[in-house]
Amino acid sequence: MTTVSVANDAAAGLPARDRDAWSSFWADSAQSRCASGAPEVWQSLVCHWTAYARTLPTGARVLDLGCGAGAVGRMLLAARGDLRVTGVDAARVPRSVVPGMDLRSETDMESLPFDDESFSAVVSQFGFEYSRTERSALEVARVLVPGSTFSFLVHHSQSAIVGASRERLGAMMAFLAPDMRDAFCAGDGAGLGPQLSLLIQRYPDDDLIAALARALPSRLGWLAEKRVSTWQTLEEALAPEAGVSDSLSTCCVAPSQIDAWLAPLRDACDLDPVTVLREADGTPIAWHATGSR
Numbered sequence: 456m457t458t459v460s461v462a463n464d465a466a467a468g469l470p471a472r473d474r475d476a477w478s479s480f481w482a483d484s485a486q487s488r489c490a491s492g493a494p495e496v497w498q499s500l501v502c503h504w505t506a507y508a509r510t511l512p513t514g515a516r517v518l519d520l521g522c523g524a525g526a527v528g529r530m531l532l533a534a535r536g537d538l539r540v541t542g543v544d545a546a547r548v549p550r551s552v553v554p555g556m557d558l559r560s561e562t563d564m565e566s567l568p569f570d571d572e573s574f575s576a577v578v579s580q581f582g583f584e585y586s587r588t589e590r591s592a593l594e595v596a597r598v599l600v601p602g603s604t605f606s607f608l609v610h611h612s613q614s615a616i617v618g619a620s621r622e623r624l625g626a627m628m629a630f631l632a633p634d635m636r637d638a639f640c641a642g643d644g645a646g647l648g649p650q651l652s653l654l655i656q657r658y659p660d661d662d663l664i665a666a667l668a669r670a671l672p673s674r675l676g677w678l679a680e681k682r683v684s685t686w687q688t689l690e691e692a693l694a695p696e697a698g699v700s701d702s703l704s705t706c707c708v709a710p711s712q713i714d715a716w717l718a719p720l721r722d723a724c725d726l727d728p729v730t731v732l733r734e735a736d737g738t739p740i741a742w743h744a745t746g747s748r
Contacts, residue, residue: 473585474561476698477546481524493615495734500580500608501530503732503743507578507606508534515575516541518598520564520591520607521582524549528556531578541574543567544582565590573598577605581616581741584609584706584716592719599748605724608732608741609716610707615738617707624700626658627693630667640683642675708742717744724748 508531511517515538519527522542531538532555539555542548543562551558562568564586577595595605610617629635638646651668658664667689674685708716713729720726726746731739 473698473702474546476695476702477523477544478548479695480699481544481546481548493619496615496740499732499734499740500526503608504530504578504580505534507531508538510604511535511538511576513537514539516573517576517578518543518567518569518574519582520577520579520595521545521585522548522558523582525551525553525556525558527578527580528558529553532556541569545585564594567594567598569598571597572600575600575603579605579607579609581608581610583607584708585702588716588719592723595720596723596748599724601748604745604747607720607744609744610703611731611739611741612707612709612712613739614707614741615734616740617703620700620703622658623661623663624697624704626654626661626664627697627700629654629657630664631690631693631697636686639671639675640679640686642677642679642682644672644675647671647675713742720744720746 504527517528517531517538517540519525519540519542522528522544523546525540525542525548528540528542528551531540532553536555540557542551542556542558543564544558544560545563547560548558564583577599583591599605635647635650637643638650651671654664655668674682677685717726717729724746725748726744730743730745732741732743733739
């Protein structure tokens with residue numbers, strides 16, 4: 456067997472800015488799973504991966520693409536303790552303390568550091584779509600044992616996860632708008648107050664906007680230099696979440712795009728008809744792309 460190595464600058468699918476944003480995201484222990492705030496979605500994901508784990512051969516070695524903090528690996532191992540999961544992510548992710556699971560940071564899907572035919576299965580939950588799929592699909596085919604399967608869950612553009620992310624991104628971008636910045640840095644309460652009120656009306660359920668609307672007016676009396684540095688600190692603090700939300704919005708797949716989006720996988724592997732994983736009420740969660748080498 457051989458190992459294919461492609462220079463990262465030619466193959467990497469995630470820009471440096473997005474890598475940093477995702478690294479910050481995974482550094483927060485509360486973000487151990489992308490659907491942590493949606494229990495109905497999470498239960499559907501658990502059921503999906505539990506069922507998939509039961510289809511795998513004894514002692515199967517599984518590769519998890521875009522593993523994050525290892526949510527998929529934990530679900531697979533909870534269902535089948537004999538499995539061995541290796542996760543890779545372009546960002547810096549926490550080290551795994553789960554027996555049977557190894558997570559590798561700063562490892563691109565487009566240039567996997569594994570021998571040919573190394574894995575009995577390849578999985579991904581909201582990860583594969585962030586890569587350059589033309590390259591990563593070839594890598595999937597290369598590292599899979601002939602006849603073995605892959606199972607990818609891909610962000611659906613109409614999912615609640617994507618909708619909530621877009622709403623939050625809109626709120627952050629509206630808050631960080633130049634007019635808002637200029638009013639605060641100038642100590643202009645008459646200009647800032649109405650803008651904050653409009654933001655609260657537009658995003659009534661956003662805790663971040665509510666907290667900022669409470670905190671900023673009391674700081675208008677600070678020295679100009681301190682107001683400017685405070686705003687810069689806010690911009691830096693919000694940048695990772697904004698980057699993650701923007702990346703998700705860009706990489707999710709709409710119904711009109713799915714056929715063309717699947718082309719690299721179809722060219723590299725035997726692809727099954729795509730299905731949609733849904734919530735109990737029928738709301739889409741993810742595209743489910745399956746197939747085999």
